Amino acid sequence: MKKEKIVDKPECEETQTAESELEQELESVDTAESETENELEDLEFLKAENQRLKEDFLRAYADAENIKKRCAQEIEKNNKYAISSFAKSLLSVADNLHRAIEAIPEDKKQSCTEAMSLLKGVELTEAELMKVFDKFGIKKMEIIGTVFDPNYHQVIQEVEDKEKPNGTIVAELQTGYMINNRILREAMVVVTKGGPSEQH
Numbered sequence: 001m002k003k004e005k006i007v008d009k010p011e012c013e014e015t016q017t018a019e020s021e022l023e024q025e026l027e028s029v030d031t032a033e034s035e036t037e038n039e040l041e042d043l044e045f046l047k048a049e050n051q052r053l054k055e056d057f058l059r060a061y062a063d064a065e066n067i068k069k070r071c072a073q074e075i076e077k078n079n080k081y082a083i084s085s086f087a088k089s090l091l092s093v094a095d096n097l098h099r100a101i102e103a104i105p106e107d108k109k110q111s112c113t114e115a116m117s118l119l120k121g122v123e124l125t126e127a128e129l130m131k132v133f134d135k136f137g138i139k140k141m142e143i144i145g146t147v148f149d150p151n152y153h154q155v156i157q158e159v160e161d162k163e164k165p166n167g168t169i170v171a172e173l174q175t176g177y178m179i180n181n182r183i184l185r186e187a188m189v190v191v192t193k194g195g196p197s198e199q200h
Contacts, residue, residue: 080137080179081179081180081182083136083179084179084182084184087133087136087138087177087179087184088184088185090133091175091177091184091185094126094129094133094175095174097122097125097126097129098126098175100122101119101122101123101126104118104119133177136179137180138178138184139177139178139179140175140176140177141175141176141177141187143172143176143187143189144169144170144171145168145169146168146169147165148167148168148169148189148191151183152186152187153176153188153189154186154187154188155189155190155191156173156188156189156190157171157190157191158191158192158193159190159191160192160193160194161192161194162194164192165196166192166193166194166196167191167192167193168191168192169187169190169191170190170191170192171189172187172189172190173189173190174188175187176188
């Protein structure tokens with residue numbers, strides 16, 4: 001049986017192998033570094049994208065809340081003032097009831113039983129109508145003795161009165177009404193002239 005000779009590898013082959021392994025390790029390190037850089041870039045991109053989406057969401061949420069508030073205000077406004085035209089039509093009924101009450105002379109009120117019964121019925125009807133008005137935010141303007149305001153009053157007549165300031169309302173020819181702090185019908189009034197100017 002022949003003995004095999006063990007031949008030692010030349011040193012240059014070992015060096016080449018070591019260099020090759022080192023190169024592979026360096027390539028692996030480069031690849032790992034490259035992958036890490038890519039991952040960092042991806043992470044930065046995702047962070048920026050997340051921030052952008054968050055800002056978009058907050059803007060959309062704020063817009064939605066503003067729309068919700070505006071809609072609520074519109075609904076409240078419509079609920080308050082939707083009956084304005086209907087209420088304005090009823091004001092002539094209130095006027096006529098008041099005229100009917102004032103039409104009965106004072107001497108007839110006590111002496112005539114029929115007149116008293118009629119008067120009582122009309123007064124109750126007027127009081128009921130005022131309750132309905134109050135329920136829906138409709139109120140009479142209390143203006144006698146106050147100073148004329150063109151936003152709420154319409155002057156029909158002026159009377160001389162040097163004792164009262166100019167523009168003082170002394171009589172009301174047509175009652176003015178408000179609905180939820182908005183004018184429903186302006187008052188027609190008689191005002192003074194010739195007196196001192198009102199000081200503001």
